[in-house]
Amino acid sequence: MTVSALTRPGERDRLIVKLSEVDWIFVLTLCLIAGAGAVMLFSIAGSSWDPWAAKHVIRFSICLALMIALAMIDIRVWFALSYPIYAAGLLLLVAVEAVGDTRLGAQRWLSIGPFSFQPSEVMKLGIVMALARFYHGISADSARLSWWLLIPAAMIGAPVLLVAHQPDLGTAMLIAMTGVAIVVLAGLDWRVIGGGIAAALVAIPPFVIFVLHDYQRQRVLTFLDPESDPSGSGYHILQSMIALGSGGVLGKGYGLGSQSQLNFLPEKQTDFIFATLAEEFGFVGCVSILILYAAVIFMALRTAYISHSHFGRLAAAGLTATFTLYVLINGAMVMGLAPVVGVPMPMLSYGGTVMLTVMIGFGLVMSVRVHRYSEITSGKGSLL
Template sequence: MVQSALSRPGQRERYDSKIGQIDWVFVALLIMLAGIGALIQYSVGGMSWEPWAYTQLRNFALFLAMALILAVVDLRFWLWMAYPAYAVSLILLVLVELIGDTRMGAQRWLEFGPVSFQPSEFMKLAIVLALARFYHERRPEDANWSWWLLVPALMIAVPSGLVMHQPDLGTAMLILLTGGGVMILAGLNWKAIAAAAAGAVASIPLAFFFVLHEYQRNRILTFLNPEGDPSGDGYHILQSKIAMGSGGLLGKGLGLGSQSQLNFLPEKHTDFIMAAVCEELGLVGGAMVLLLSGLIIIMALRMAALSHSHFGRLAASGAIATYACYVLINGAMVMGLFPVVGIPMPLVSYGGSVMLTVMAGFGLILGVKVHRYQELPKQSSMLANLME
């Protein structure tokens, strides 16, 4: 009955039909994950809603409403605004280099009156949209192996270089990994993938000595030997391991984690919140966060695969690839399997900027599912079609 109703002329464009097509199980998983994050922030905040838990819940409610609104936005609008969004984000990154605000030794912020933001957050979604539109308008063989590949390579390299210069290694890595993931999903030849991987490995020594800043090199050396400076550069990861290991199977209980409650664990509400989860909720709590994250990734990929348009498939896949990179890097970081690069666990860690980017991506993914039957034009008449 649902399928036949949606096949009637004009029925799919009705907002009540679009709302009914939203994947509410997916939304429920997002709410559950954000709820665990708020619960741990309540605990590490001294069993108090302030200063973190209340703000996190408020932001999540606002951004969830935003995601649901984005879910009913016509895909033709996403397609039309892909290149402008990328261009604006790139201009903002250049402005950061010229007039950006410097905090804690990094020039990453722009200030306009009372508003302060990091343009690199916008680029995480803009690069996905721009690459999805680029491949949507190309032939399949162009994505496999052709001189056209120089265009997406430059689209990824330029913002990555600007973000790296701020310096922000974690965000630069996310842009590179997400952009590379979209290129692979678009049909990149395996020989090109192998060549790129070999080139990346060969460039590691040069990047280590001539590209990375001193503190970034120290983080890599600390990752290789955290016990070498236990009270200095190795402090973060050693305390994280202690917190995670001391939680055992079921954890010490909310408000009872010694490392987090006594402030031995640095950044306990942001980058290292997973260590606090494992300390107070144990292996079961940590596994629950990863299970929910895994289900979100699988369901999002399923929604991407259902799209009839190449743009929809790549845009949704790229958005969930960004989220997956967050989860993978943060999880490996707190366990000492990856250098500390300042990547939070989305929806669990405290912070509005990352949550805004991630939830906008989820809104795009839900929108791809809602408009999965929509065929999109391949040339520049999107705005005219949108206004019809």
């Protein structure tokens, strides 16, 4: 299919043409990561498809089909839905404060009949789309330094405060960092960036001392000195580091990881599955899976680069930033380079909520690629 043909609206709206424009190498890479997750879940369950591996494969298959379907939606539809999705996410977060379910001391869930979900997952997508639409409608000078910046600051701050109050510090940090990444990518003045970094560094100590809950503060102290309580608060990270170190270069072998197979490693199927992979496949296995993650990030950023619309560029880059933060935070947490905050390794860890969020996001990224020649002419940058 030639570029000239793709630029003709009547031609590029055909379903067969849209399917041909999906980055199938990108799709294959996602399948390889999810497949590696299924292999590890099969291993740590004692070479059994139950209770994790079979569900992981089924969930990924459904999410993959959903991603392809969402990629067929015109990017102008995503543009029109951006503010409504953000507003819906914000209202759901407010609803959590009023009628949310409390589990394990945290009020994070909403229940509708037999189904329950975390509205913070909606906001991970909503904040990216809303900020991308906002910056699509303002000039480069206004994005660099102006009073307009108070609007994205409020858009980021409102959900971050609501999520942090649940409390869910890990998700709040993820939303905040994703929002800041979009603001920076939109062209924020470097003086503001430098001032913001300096202010954040100054604010960290009083924030830890006076704002964090006791258990959150304990996580920070455990991160600084995990051996101070090896059988209590430091147990997770110490067992993770033992698993990482014991794998060596090539690992102990598939199904032979003592930390996971003998249940020394907590949350081996979710937050610490990367440590399980390191123990069984070693340094080579870790590098291999990280190369796959890097390939996904590179291809998604390339999609952002080739988009003809500012909304498409920022939306694709913002969703890629969210995915990248998942990988970086989980990897740092497992290696003892960051406090334990409950952020899973996307598509490798067991769990349907994060996988659904990530794959919907990639559906939008693929929509940006498929509809990269679409022009969004709206100059509306306000929230109205």
